[in-house]
Amino acid sequence: MRSDASFPLKAAAFAGLAFLHLPILLIFLYAFTTEDRSFAFPPPGLTLKWFAVAWNRPDIWPPLLLSLKVATLSTAMALILGTLVSAAMSRTRFFGRDQLSLLIILPLALPGVITGISLRSAFATLDIPYSTLTIILGHATFCIVIVYNNAVARFRRLSGGILEASADLGANSFQTFRHILLPNLASALLAGGMLAFALSFDEVIVTTFTAGQQATLPIWMLEELVRPRQRPVTNVVAMVVFLATFFPILAAYYLTRGGGETAGGGK
């Protein structure tokens, strides 16, 4: 069925899209500008030299690698813990289950400032020095929720009978996990993992509170904006970050399409 939206509705939709995406296009545009002090519009000329400059700047690499490391490890942690929690929550029914599930989702809904400051004081109380580990733990708080949301939706759709059927046919729990549960969860976990990775990769607020002296890529970018030197380099990096997070999110969307279960894409 083709739906015919009225003209004002279409116009409003386009205006909304423009509002959301024009700033991103501006970032792309200024990655190619020849002018490096202020962002004059239109750019006086276009060049590719900032890509080379960015490539050769040594101070970009450590934050980039740190961001990749943090995103990878917090996603891995989230995949394990999030799947376990969702398996437990979808298998049993008990008093207070709904309240508990709200508590699990809360870290995603909570403002990052609150998560950040509470983690910071917790680390301080426990005498844990701020390091890569504390950043990973901080990111894991919301990554777990994303994996949980995706996995729990899949569990709900999965007929509980197939796990019983597997046991009935003689499979032990490991065989049931390996041959029945994992293949049916795989795409949901992949989608959840990619979303979690993307969110961790560009996280600023929680990172600010839990990082020591290190800077992740987004934090490095924030610092660059304050010191205006070779400004378009920041835009080049922004573009790379955009693409690095856009494709996982797009893939996650396609992997879970039809289930309406790409939950929690909005930290």
Add this chain to the structure above:
Amino acid sequence: MIPAVEFQSVSRHFGATRAVDAVDLTIAEGAFFAMLGPSGSGKTTCLRLISGFEQPTSGTIRIFGADVSNTAPHLRHVNTVFQDYALFPHMTVRDNVAYGLMVKGMGRAQRYAKAEEMLALVHLDSYGNRKPAQLSGGQRQRVALARALVNEPRVLLLDEPLGALDLKLREAMQDELKSLQRRLGITFVFVTHDQSEALSMADSLAVFNDGRIAQIGTPAEIYAHPKTRFVADFVGSSNLLPPALTQSLGGPARWSSLRPEALHPSGTGPITGTVTALRYLGSGNRVTLTTQGQTIAALLPATDAPEIGSTLTLTFAPTALHVMDEA
């Protein structure tokens, strides 16, 4: 002979609910046994106690003599055809059927050969490469059957096996299940809430009510001699007559049951009442009449169509009045 399945005062309580309450049950080897009852009567819990998905709160369950009360499901020689079939959606039909053999470590060529054999048995020879989603309800049912039978269980459990099928298919599957059971000689235990299904398929059945077995016997025994009002009412349709009415019809002062098909029009007959409703059934007329404040249904030939409001006199053979144990 050692019975296939034996329950010794088995109970399964969920909190304060007694889903199964002190049930004693013996199912002979090679039987086609039905567990019949309304929803919540404990029949499905009993089936799950046999398959091992529930553990008894108290009592002993034996399968071919071995105490399996606390044995895990995958260690019992029992397989189940689930109500919603529970086929593995990500596997082909062939892999579904071969699954039980795979987890036991049988090689691919051998298990596929056996799977094909089973698919042929349920007339799905050429469907091995399909996914469950590409099959109709009746075909899925057959896959579920083949998948359970490939393990050569000593007892096959069927949970409402025909519930999801339409009427025509259900009747065809009834005959097929029956002949399959006769050929294989495996003990079949099936759960149903459909009394006509239980009567026509089982050679022995248990009627469940409130977590207990109300009566156990052959379909003919249960239909002709229901022990309680519940059984008389649930199995087939029946006129339940209170003690006073039973007495006025020449019986003792106890509850009795009178099947509608046992009533015939007659000039004299003990039952005289006013016709209040008439339903044409094709094969006959179902007439409802009121006598002594009691409603009685009778199944009359299609040619007999009394007017509503008219007076009708009915008689029955003395043996048709079945007096129950219940006072």
